[in-house]
Amino acid sequence: MDMRMIFGIQTMVFLVCFIILTQEWIQHRNRYKGLSFWVAMMICGFAGYTLIALRGTIPDFLSIIVANSLNILAFALFYTGLIFFFKVKAHYLHNIFIVITAILVFIYFTYINPSLTVRIITINITYIIIFSQALYLFICKIKTCQKSMSYIYIINISALIILNIYRTIMVFLDNSGNQDFFSQSIHENIYFIINMIVLMYLMINLAMLVSRRLLHDISEKEEKFNTIFHNAPYAALITEEETGIILEVNKEMLDLLGYERSEVEGRTVFDLEFYPDASSRNKLIEIVRKK
Structure with missing residues (x-):
């Protein structure tokens, strides 16, 4: 070459x-x-x-x-x-x-x-x-x-x-x-x-x-x-903003709800009655956004 x-x-x-x-x-x-x-x-x-x-x-x-x-x-x-x-x-x-x-x-x-x-x-x-x-x-x-x-x-x-x-x-x-x-x-x-x-x-x-x-x-x-989330001393979960589908949940939340992980993840916060209706959740989201 x-x-x-x-x-x-x-x-x-x-x-x-x-x-x-x-x-x-x-x-x-x-x-x-x-x-x-x-x-x-x-x-x-x-x-x-x-x-x-x-x-x-x-x-x-x-x-x-x-x-x-x-x-x-x-x-x-x-x-x-x-x-x-x-x-x-x-x-x-x-x-x-x-x-x-x-x-x-x-x-x-x-x-x-x-x-x-x-x-x-x-x-x-x-x-x-x-x-x-x-x-x-x-x-x-x-x-x-x-x-x-x-x-x-x-x-x-x-x-x-x-x-x-x-x-x-x-x-x-x-x-x-x-x-x-x-x-x-x-x-x-x-x-x-x-x-x-x-x-x-x-x-x-x-x-x-x-x-x-x-x-x-x-x-x-x-x-x-993930380490902080799953070892947190308080109940916590992660959801999709638009649909409310639960993506991830920590042990404290599972203990509080009395469910297995498979029974929670994939369902919505409305299925588990976290909110009375969608408008209540939307109001909370707006408050969080402003902060």
Whole structure:
């Protein structure tokens, strides 16, 4: 597969995920603070991979310095977004120093002492550092109740770390001295194809993470409500507003009525003569609404 095509595909993935996450950000930005970082991540990733794909047709400053810096910044934002999204205590400002250091290395080994090998190793080591932080976050920092949604990311990020270690070793052992980024060894081609697939999977799952988190939060709140409802020291029941059908009833209410659960749930409050007529219930509903 052509290298430019790989970067082109990755660019489109960033664009699609940017659109999805922007919609999620508009709806849930106040609930989940990390979304802003992920939207920024997609912008950086899209711009970075686009500039790399254009290498050779635009100035090296854009296709090397700016492009690689944006890509590193993108994954630093990914890590920061995780911290805020899962509301965990972790350091992230040090990644600014990592990004700046990488930029300086890119500048030196692009203009002063040109070396594609050093630039590749630099970006790989930077990725390994950032992804390792994200992996540690998922394994050690995220709450136990949120672990169920994190396993897929642990596998995904672990794969990215292994891939970048593999590439670092292969580049370090390569003595060809090739300075053409788009004309690399078979190892580089293998790396980019697998890396593209893994990154695509990560980006898509990241875009879906908000939905998973919402479902998790709803489930958690329902569980808390059910615990409070069924353990309440007073009689309580839940009904449909329009029909008065009893949806759920707690033990205290069953004891008060002297019925089994199956005899109550599914019937209406009028069947059990809670109200003399529908108008009495409607008046009570209006009073509750006003409060």
